[in-house]
Amino acid sequence: MSNILAERGLDMNSKLEFNLKEYNGVLEVFLAGDLDSSSSPKLLKELDYNVKESINRVIFLMDKLEYISIKGIRTIFFVKERVADSSDVVLVGAQNNILDILKLSELDDFFVIKESEEQYN
Amino acid sequence: MINVTSLKVPATMKNLDSMINYVLDKVKKFDLYDKKLLYKLRLVCEEVLVNIINYAYQDFDRVGYIEIICNIYNQDKKIILKFIDEGIAFNILEYEDPDLTLPLSERKAGGLGIYIIKTIMDNIEYYRKDGKNILILTKSIANFME
Numbered sequence: 001m002s003n004i005l006a007e008r009g010l011d012m013n014s015k016l017e018f019n020l021k022e023y024n025g026v027l028e029v030f031l032a033g034d035l036d037s038s039s040s041p042k043l044l045k046e047l048d049y050n051v052k053e054s055i056n057r058v059i060f061l062m063d064k065l066e067y068i069s070i071k072g073i074r075t076i077f078f079v080k081e082r083v084a085d086s087s088d089v090v091l092v093g094a095q096n097n098i099l100d101i102l103k104l105s106e107l108d109d110f111f112v113i114k115e116s117e118e119q120y121n
Numbered sequence: 122m123i124n125v126t127s128l129k130v131p132a133t134m135k136n137l138d139s140m141i142n143y144v145l146d147k148v149k150k151f152d153l154y155d156k157k158l159l160y161k162l163r164l165v166c167e168e169v170l171v172n173i174i175n176y177a178y179q180d181f182d183r184v185g186y187i188e189i190i191c192n193i194y195n196q197d198k199k200i201i202l203k204f205i206d207e208g209i210a211f212n213i214l215e216y217e218d219p220d221l222t223l224p225l226s227e228r229k230a231g232g233l234g235i236y237i238i239k240t241i242m243d244n245i246e247y248y249r250k251d252g253k254n255i256l257i258l259t260k261s262i263a264n265f266m267e
Contacts, residue, residue, distance in 0.1 A: 036167060037134070037137065037167055037171045038134055038137060038138075067163065069167045070164070070167075070233055070234040070237060071167075071171070073233075074233075097156065097157060097160040100157075101160075101164065101237070104240055105221070105233055105236075105237065106221040
């Protein structure tokens with residue numbers, strides 16, 4: 001059974017909706033909206049709390065994510081640096097604009113990138 | 122040149138969205154609507170503005186301001202963004218590009234954002250005049266016009 005660790009609704013003042021679920025050493029992070037300089041600190045705080053040694057795979061579900069800034073990329077990358085080298089950080093369903101920025105930053109090779117959840121599973 | 126206007130607001134995170142939207146709304150008005158162009162301009166504006174908000178006035182005992190001027194030139198097919206602040210001198214062109222082979226944690230703070238600005242924009246000019254930082258960024262929109 002999955003354990004919902006954190007959940008935030010998309011309200012008038014928030015550009016980012018996210019929730020985190022942990023199951024069997026996997027942390028699944030759903031993202032929707034805009035991950036930018038003003039919205040990323042909240043997510044970073046939750047990731048800092050929830051990415052523990054017991055986590056061996058982190059999956060970001062990004063098909064509803066419309067925008068990511070450099071600060072947002074750093075937030076995602078924080079996870080890659082926190083988990084063990086043998087652990088996967090998977091980006092699922094990222095839109096082309098987001099993939100373009102990851103490639104421009106030469107950070108795309110640090111992640112496992114998949115078009116859909118079905119493709120990953 | 123068409124419709125020259127500017128926006129001048131206090132350099133605070135609270136004003137970040139209104140500053141970015143000032144640029145994006147102007148671009149949308151001129152039939153240049155293209156998701157890729159808007160995304161890149163938003164990214165560049167956010168990086169420039171957050172740098173100014175976080176660092177330009179850190180040694181000041183007051184909140185400084187940011188002025189943005191966005192000009193769109195239909196004939197020359199380009200957008201020129203001008204960012205002006207009265208903070209400490211900072212020449213983006215003198216900032217060393219990050220070593221992209223290093224882990225992110227070992228890279229210099231701010232380096233990636235500045236690298237992205239340099240990569241996306243076609244021309245960058247910087248002046249220090251009358252105690253002001255003046256940053257001028259040019260983007261060709263030839264590929265985004267019919």
